[in-house]
Amino acid sequence: MKTYSIGEVAKELNLSIYTLRYYDKEGLMPFVERNENGTRRFKESDISALHIIECLKSTGMPIKEIKHFIDWCAEGDATLQHRYDMFLERKASVEAKIKELQQTMEVIDHKCSYYKTALDAGTEDVHKGKKIEIVNP
Amino acid sequence: MKTYSIGEVAKELNLSIYTLRYYDKEGLMPFVERNENGTRRFKESDISALHIIECLKSTGMPIKEIKHFIDWCAEGDATLQHRYDMFLERKASVEAKIKELQQTMEVIDHKCSYYKTALDAGTEDVHKGKKIEIVNP
DNA sequence: GTAATCCCTATAGTTAACTCTAGGTCAAGA
């Protein structure tokens, strides 16, 4: 079975070798095997697991919580409910985050047109007399 | 003109007093005035500025960069282009982040149904034989 | 008039997530 070195995996996942070793130290990759010299050899399935870890990271999940999930995976069917609940929770959290970013977007869009107008006029004074935005950002 | 204490502002923005003082120390609120005892008194316009700061923070902008923006605001019309460019950049960054989260969402949704099926079957084995997902997360 | 509650500064401590260094092993190429 084809395996990959830590350097190859780092390149593929756009992570540093340091980061991968750090994840390993934190218990995020107990499934990665070593060869006779103690060198890590990553299987394809290890790389998919790392993709899931990256996915969870991008939901804002801290590494310690991701470790719980990894531990549950090793414990088998008894933890299925935990894992399901965890993904439902992640789903809710990502939905909330997207909503928040969409609201942020509205403010940013507003500021873009605010500055576009000001820039065209050569001065922010064009916005004088409108609500508050005279003095501060 | 009505003003607010740091405690009131903290409550309104859902930040700790520590955080607000930290922002002040970092130069994010040079516009907030003090009374004769040295106590901060926040104007309405200061609070709107803080809302913008929170908005920028939620785009993932680090505090040091937010400070640049605040400095530009104080410098006046000469920095309009910088500020416009900055908001365009924030816009792009938020768009990218939303896209990333939407992709994350697809993976999470997939995992949710994966675990739903496993849970209904009482074992993860129902997914055996499908691609890789037998051993790892 | 004193105790509680708010505010202040300066400075130290915390946490997460890396990032790097030192010192070492091992295999391949010149």
Added chain:
DNA sequence: TCTTGACCTAGAGTTAACTATAGGGATTAC
């Protein structure tokens, strides 16, 4: 043979963004 480059561990250092503490001043409530 020897040196280059990839890997290893243990542990120190870094950075951002808070968070807390110590020590002190002003206002209000009883």
